[in-house]
Amino acid sequence: MKVRFPYFDTIGMPLLGLAATVLFVAEAKRQLRKRTRSKTERLKENASVAALALPALRLLLLPCLYAAARQAEKSKFGVLYWAALPVWIRYPAGFLLLDYTNYLWHVLLHKSDLLWRFHNVHHIDLDLDLSTAWRFHVGENIASAPYRSAVVALLGAPAPLVLFYELMFEGCTAFHHSNLRLPYKVEQRLSRVMVTPRMHGIHHSIVAKETNSNYSVIFSWWDRLHNSLLLHVAQDEITIGVPSFRDPKEQTPLNLFMIPFKHQRAWQLPDGTVPEREEKFPRTRLAP
Template sequence: MTRFDVWGGAVIAGAVIVCFAAEHRRPLRPRSRPLGERLATNALMVALAALTLRLALLPAAVAVASAGERAGVGVLRWLALPPTAAAVLAFLLLDWTVYVWHRLNHRAPFLWRFHLVHHTDLDLDVSTAFRFHAGELLLSVAWRSAQILAIGVSPGPALVYEAALEAATAFHHSNWRLPLALERTLNRVLVTPRMHGIHHSIREAETNSNWSVIFSWWDRLHRTRCVGVPAQTLRIGLPAYRAPLGVLRLLALPFVRQRPAFTPR
């Protein structure tokens, strides 16, 4: 874990810095709120989420991966594949099951109570990327542990996937206007800012699409892909939450009476 703090931290920080600089040089969507107002809120939410990730989710993932390795459980171990094939398949299967988890977060009312906190941001940029309720990350510990055990992922590959997931999350939440042709090419493989922006649209049908995290293939596979909505016309957020919410409100949101997220006030 200490080694992950160095190389994983460098990969994630590098992705955040590049995306932050790029979205300021070449913004994709116009802002609806001042950046400073959102940065203050998002920075606190990100700090709590990062602590939960580092102190709960990552240690749990490593512990479960080590226990699975000792016990020899998991589909990929039972298949006894060559190491490279096993590593590639582990990465793909982790990403597919993270797609399933994201979709569940939108479909199961209890999980949505937590995940909607991420979707209440009124603009979308790299500061939104890690603005999650800490409770969502705690709930994901059980899912992530089950993924690692069932697939048969060792601690090293589990951490490599984690660093890639965080870097991809920074990238596809960013407000970085890539040349359209380049973005279309990238999007054949990866989730890109225009594609994920549609997932944060105020329109229900658009929010309920584009659940992939690293590879864009899962939305094609499950027929939940939605592209072609112009980024400049997107309204970001949820209809029931059109005013900016402070940190205490955001932290309380899962525990109070829920507004129907897609019915405008």
């Protein structure tokens, strides 16, 4: 299995690093949501999770996706080959389909009790910023490999497209997890096409119906298509995290690794109440 991707590693990764640096500085200067915890403490915690997750992403998931694409190419297998589309249509169509199937995977992460055990580690962060974009349990990245590889094979997505999509996937994930306050009108227009920080901030709310919305990764169209779009919640009204994990002392590296293997808690605050919010505005109206 091929594990070295020169263009991805020598061009793509430095560009991602540059984008992350710009976002890191920008979110510090233009903060969208007030922090509840020390940034330094969270950086250490999230880095400890990423230390296992990122190698799995690069050394397992990416090679699996590429191998699936190459095998489909050799056998002329997959929807995009069967449709006999010209290259100038096959690549954009493949990009959209890859993004749509990742929307479905994200929904599955929330709906499956088993997968949620791992995805929950991402959500129990008590603040949301750039570092949260890489706070994924290594088990979640491993679990995604069979699903995403099968999707690549069934679509017949070209291998170069798969690598390009992964770069865009990671870049957009960093962007919409950031705590960057964009001008409201700019983000209002942008959210019609792609996932933005305000849009994804709602997805990390402790209110269940808000967490179970805004699943899209790059394009926001999939949430509109499936009526899972929710934009009306103001950022200063959002409490980030999961209601049953409010104690910062539980955010230790060892505990974060072990959470999927422990008894799963009900979606409620420590006092037993379930967070709710009355809908005051249309769901698809972006709140400040």
